[in-house]
Amino acid sequence: xxxxxxxxxxxxxxxxxxxxxxxxxxxxxxxxxxxxxxxxxxxxxxxxxxxxxxxxxxxxxxxxxxxxxxxxxxxxxxxxxxxxxxxxxxxxxxxxxxxxxxxxxxxxxxxxxxxxxxxxxxxxxxxxxxxxxxxxxxxxxxxxxxxxxxxxxxxxxxxxxxxxxxxxxxxxxxxxxxxxxxxxxxxxxxxxxxxxxxxxxxxxxxxxxxxxxxxxxxxxxxxxxxxxxxxxxxxxxxxxxxxxxxxxxxxxxxxxxxxxxxxxxxxxxxxxxxxxxxxxxxxxxxxxxxxx
Numbered sequence: 614x615x616x617x618x619x620x621x622x623x624x625x626x627x628x629x630x631x632x633x634x635x636x637x638x639x640x641x642x643x644x645x646x647x648x649x650x651x652x653x654x655x656x657x658x659x660x661x662x663x664x665x666x667x668x669x670x671x672x673x674x675x676x677x678x679x680x681x682x683x684x685x686x687x688x689x690x691x692x693x694x695x696x697x698x699x700x701x702x703x704x705x706x707x708x709x710x711x712x713x714x715x716x717x718x719x720x721x722x723x724x725x726x727x728x729x730x731x732x733x734x735x736x737x738x739x740x741x742x743x744x745x746x747x748x749x750x751x752x753x754x755x756x757x758x759x760x761x762x763x764x765x766x767x768x769x770x771x772x773x774x775x776x777x778x779x780x781x782x783x784x785x786x787x788x789x790x791x792x793x794x795x796x797x798x799x800x801x802x803x804x805x806x807x808x809x810x811x812x813x814x815x816x817x818x819x820x821x822x823x824x825x826x827x828x829x830x831x832x833x834x835x836x837x838x839x840x841x842x843x844x845x846x847x848x849x850x851x852x853x854x855x856x857x858x859x860x861x862x863x864x865x866x867x868x869x870x871x872x873x874x875x876x877x878x879x880x881x882x883x884x885x886x887x888x889x890x891x892x893x894x895x896x897x898x899x900x901x902x903x904x905x
Contacts, residue, residue: 672772
C-alpha cells in the first residue's frame with residue numbers, strides 16, 4: 614500500500630508507514646453500525662499500525678484514538694471527569710450527538726484536559742475540513758484546518774520544529790520586529806490564511822501557519838516588540854511568507870538564518886549556502902510602501 618494523504622507527515626518525521634488491514638475491517642463495522650461513511654484520509658490514518666508512534670514521538674498529541682472504543686460516548690460533554698478516569702478516555706473517536714449531527718461533523722480528537730475538541734466536517738470529501746471547539750464556547754465550531762491530513766501534518770510539524778521532537782530537515786529564519794497590530798493580523802489572516810493556534814489560547818505566544826502545508830511561523834509577542842520564527846521545507850515559500858511581513862513594516866532587519874538537515878542528508882551544505890545567500894538578499898525584499 615502507498616500513502617496518499619499522510620505521506621508528508623511520515624516523510625517529515627523520517628518514518629516508514631506500517632500497515633494493519635485489520636483496522637480497515639473494524640472501520641467497516643463502525644460504518645455499518647453508525648450508518649456513516651468515513652473519508653479516505655481517515656481510513657488511511659487508521660490503516661497505519663505505527664500512527665501512534667508518529668504522534669508520540671513527533672507531536673504533542675498523546676496517542677491515537679482507539680477504534681474498538683469508537684461510539685462509547687455520545688458526545689464530548691458526556692465524558693467523565695478527568696479525575697475519575699484514565700486520560701485514555703479523552704483520546705478516542707466519539708460518536709457525534711444530535712447537535713453536531715445536524716452540522717454533519719465527527720469528533721476525532723479531544724485534548725486530555727478538556728479545553729479543545731477537533732471535528733471532521735462530513736461533506737463527502739475524501740480529505741475534509743477540520744473544525745475546532747473551545748472550552749469557553751462549546752456550542753460553536755471554528756475552522757481550524759483545510760483538511761484532516763493537514764491537521765496530522767501540522768501537529769507533527771509543531772512537535773518537530775517548535776518543540777524540538779524528533780528530526781527535521783528545513784529552513785529557519787528568526788527575526789526581531791514590531792508587535793502585530795490587529796490591523797496587521799487581519800491582513801495576514803485575509804491574505805495568507807494564518808490563524809493563531811488554539812493549542813495555547815490566551816498566551817503571548819502565537820503559532821501561525823500559511824495556507825500552504827510546510828510553511829508557517831511562531832511569534833512571541835512582548836509589550837512593544839515581537840520575535841518571529843519563520844520556517845519552511847522549501848526556500849521560495851519562506852521568502853514569499855516573509856515578504857508580506859516586510860510590506861507590513863513588521864521586520865526590522867535583524868535576522869538569524871539556518872538550515873537544519875536530517876542526519877546523513879547529502880546536500881545539506883548546498884542548502885546551508887542557499888540560506889546564507891538568502892540572508893544577504895533579504896533586505897532586497899523590503900518594500901517601503903504600506904499595504905494599508
